[in-house]
Amino acid sequence: xxxxxxxxxxxxxxxxxxxxxxxxxxxxxxxxxxxxxxxxxxxxxxxxxxxxxxxxxxxxxxxxxxxxxxxxxxxxxxxxxxxxxxxxxxxxxxxxxxxxxxxxxxxxxxxxxxxxxxxxxxxxxxxxxxxxxxxxxxxxxxxxxxxxxxxxxxxxxxxxxxxxxxxxxxxxxxxxxxxxxxxxxxxxxxxxxxxxxxxxxxxxxxxxxxxxxxxxxxxxxxxxxxxxxxxxxxxxxxxxxxxxxxxxxxxxxxxxxxxxxxxxxxxxxxxxxxx
Amino acid sequence: xxxxxxxxxxxxxxxxxxxxxxxxxxxxxxxxxxxxxxxxxxxxxxxxxxxxxxxxxxxxxxxxxxxxxxxxxxxxxxxxxxxxxxxxxxxxxxxxxxxxxxxxxxxxxxxxxxxxxxxxxxxxxxxxxxxxxxxxxxxxxxxxxxxxxxxxxxxxxxxxxxxxxxxxxxxxxxxxxxxxxxxxxxxxxxxxxxxxxxxxxxxxxxxxxxxxxxxxxxxxxxxxxxxxxxxxxxxxxxxxxxxxxxxxxxxxxxxxxxxxxxxxxxxxxxxxxxxxxxxxxxxxxxxxxxxxxxxxxxxxxxxxxxxxxxxxxxxxxxxxxxxxxxxxxxxxxxxxxxxxxxxxxxxxxxxxxxxxx
Numbered sequence: 001x002x003x004x005x006x007x008x009x010x011x012x013x014x015x016x017x018x019x020x021x022x023x024x025x026x027x028x029x030x031x032x033x034x035x036x037x038x039x040x041x042x043x044x045x046x047x048x049x050x051x052x053x054x055x056x057x058x059x060x061x062x063x064x065x066x067x068x069x070x071x072x073x074x075x076x077x078x079x080x081x082x083x084x085x086x087x088x089x090x091x092x093x094x095x096x097x098x099x100x101x102x103x104x105x106x107x108x109x110x111x112x113x114x115x116x117x118x119x120x121x122x123x124x125x126x127x128x129x130x131x132x133x134x135x136x137x138x139x140x141x142x143x144x145x146x147x148x149x150x151x152x153x154x155x156x157x158x159x160x161x162x163x164x165x166x167x168x169x170x171x172x173x174x175x176x177x178x179x180x181x182x183x184x185x186x187x188x189x190x191x192x193x194x195x196x197x198x199x200x201x202x203x204x205x206x207x208x209x210x211x212x213x214x215x216x217x218x219x220x221x222x223x224x225x226x227x228x229x230x231x232x233x234x235x236x237x238x239x240x241x242x243x244x245x246x247x248x249x250x251x252x253x254x255x256x257x258x259x260x261x262x263x264x265x266x267x268x269x270x271x272x273x274x275x
Numbered sequence: 276x277x278x279x280x281x282x283x284x285x286x287x288x289x290x291x292x293x294x295x296x297x298x299x300x301x302x303x304x305x306x307x308x309x310x311x312x313x314x315x316x317x318x319x320x321x322x323x324x325x326x327x328x329x330x331x332x333x334x335x336x337x338x339x340x341x342x343x344x345x346x347x348x349x350x351x352x353x354x355x356x357x358x359x360x361x362x363x364x365x366x367x368x369x370x371x372x373x374x375x376x377x378x379x380x381x382x383x384x385x386x387x388x389x390x391x392x393x394x395x396x397x398x399x400x401x402x403x404x405x406x407x408x409x410x411x412x413x414x415x416x417x418x419x420x421x422x423x424x425x426x427x428x429x430x431x432x433x434x435x436x437x438x439x440x441x442x443x444x445x446x447x448x449x450x451x452x453x454x455x456x457x458x459x460x461x462x463x464x465x466x467x468x469x470x471x472x473x474x475x476x477x478x479x480x481x482x483x484x485x486x487x488x489x490x491x492x493x494x495x496x497x498x499x500x501x502x503x504x505x506x507x508x509x510x511x512x513x514x515x516x517x518x519x520x521x522x523x524x525x526x527x528x529x530x531x532x533x534x535x536x537x538x539x540x541x542x543x544x545x546x547x548x549x550x551x552x553x554x555x556x557x558x559x560x561x562x563x564x565x566x567x568x569x570x571x572x573x574x575x576x577x578x579x580x581x582x583x584x585x586x587x588x589x590x591x592x593x594x595x596x597x598x599x600x601x602x603x604x605x606x607x608x609x610x611x612x613x614x615x616x617x618x619x620x621x622x623x624x625x626x627x628x629x630x631x632x
Contacts, residue, residue, distance in 0.1 A: 168357065175352070186372075191362070
């Protein structure tokens with residue numbers, strides 16, 4: 001099947017060359033560094049490996065990292081879609097400014113974001129002092145930091161889809177008697193779903209690997225607010241390279257499986273729309 | 276359901292899209308809104324459907340004021356030029372949409388919806404494609420899905436915005452015949468927008484010719500084609516030859532020709548233009564009347580049973596177009612480069628000052 005597709009006639013030449021380069025580039029940039037993780041880990045015995053990666057402190061960090069990243073990506077999907085909607089559908093003074101602000105979390109050094117958020121949400125901070133519960137140095141604080149750094153993904157993925165959305169499709173829905181909510185749920189949402197899902201996957205992946213902005217607001221208490229990337233770094237600082245890469249390998253495999261699942265879901269929804 | 280449009284005006288900023296439009300459409304009529312792009316016909320259709328609001332004026336359905344009723348409540352069917360199908364739904368789901376979004380109390384049972392959708396798909400001859408997605412259909416099929424979807428909610432009024440504009444000639448012709456039959460069967464009051472005069476003449480009971488946001492003429496296809504009330508309508512509905520000249524003694528003097536023109540006395544001496552349709556241009560081998568003008572055949576092309584002849588006048592430097600049946604063309608034995616005489620069979624004289632084009 002695949003073979004047949006490869007030979008499909010195309011007016012653009014250079015298939016062999018471009019595919020070859022892509023393979024080389026991906027290998028050099030992604031596969032080679034990643035394989036080092038597994039090679040390094042391989043220096044451990046199975047026994048050592050298993051005890052290292054299932055240590056209670058490490059297990060707690062997995063839960064925190066994946067849980068907080070998932071929560072942050074979910075929050076970003078909801079509000080990212082909302083922001084994209086507002087930016088596409090309405091015109092108001094300062095629209096361009098807000099549009100520009102959306103990208104700021106990408107540009108800001110993550111450590112700066114972390115320090116700023118910690119100052120705001122600390123118990124004596126501008127925001128923290130008004131809240132009846134603690135934010136800084138709790139999983140909630142970590143989620144806030146991860147939400148901050150993941151914001152642009154969903155907005156930037158959903159925006160172009162909304163922009164190219166035919167207004168007539170919505171109008172037809174209204175003419176056929178659908179309420180606004182029905183139109184949104186049955187007509188608009190299915191169209192932006194694949195893009196929102198991609199945004200979610202990107203925000204989630206980014207949050208998993210995030211270090212700089214989290215370490216400040218997390219407080220890094222073992223078993224409670226220690227994220228996996230921090231544990232890896234701690235191990236590196238103790239010259240336990242094999243232990244660090246072992247945890248990294250586990251995290252990598254889990255992330256890869258999750259992203260693969262999201263991609264599968266996306267492929268499935270895309271297949272239904274664009275043939 | 277009858278539709279009344281009373282004094283509707285609309286402008287975008289300083290640009291007037293519609294100016295004092297009033298049309299009465301009795302129940303069951305099929306009306307074409309005909310005009311060039313930018314004439315406001317689509318805006319009018321959108322105002323009738325409630326997708327847009329008029330600045331002033333009223334829309335009445337069966338005498339009931341609909342001006343401030345929401346689109347959702349107007350119960351109209353609307354078909355867009357580019358189909359506006361729901362891409363992520365199958366043909367079946369598209370057609371069922373209007374039935375499925377009804378409030379629970381009014382909604383038909385699942386079985387009833389299925390029956391109804393299948394009946395509609397039968398009507399548009401797409402039963403076998405119920406499970407397909409819009410992207411797997413041809414343009415003509417997509418438009419039929421859009422029509423079935425619009426009909427599913429049993430609208431009392433059907434509005435079509437250039438419904439066949441994006442289709443190729445053959446499919447367009449088939450679909451408009453089909454629309455005509457559908458209309459004759461169900462008698463839904465229908466308004467369709469088009470810039471294609473042939474389509475309007477072919478399908479509509481009445482034609483509303485629009486230009487620059489104003490109504491130029493309302494009438495049956497025969498009325499607007501045979502008795503246009505303005506140069507614009509004359510020009511817009513079919514090809515036309517112009518004879519520029521001056522009115523003298525009730526005749527339009529133009530080059531060597533004197534054309535009989537029945538106009539009022541006070542127009543004496545004024546500039547005027549005679550409009551002649553190509554099929555009203557008579558070609559003769561000999562000069563038999565004073566109206567005849569010498570001309571030379573520059574080009575002949577045969578399209579099916581009619582022959583188009585392009586002529587160059589010898590007295591003034593103007594080109595003319597004539598159309599005649601093949602039999603007559605053979606009888607006259609016309610040839611390229613031949614000298615002949617032409618005269619207008621039927622014509623209409625307009626005095627430019629009265630009408631601005």
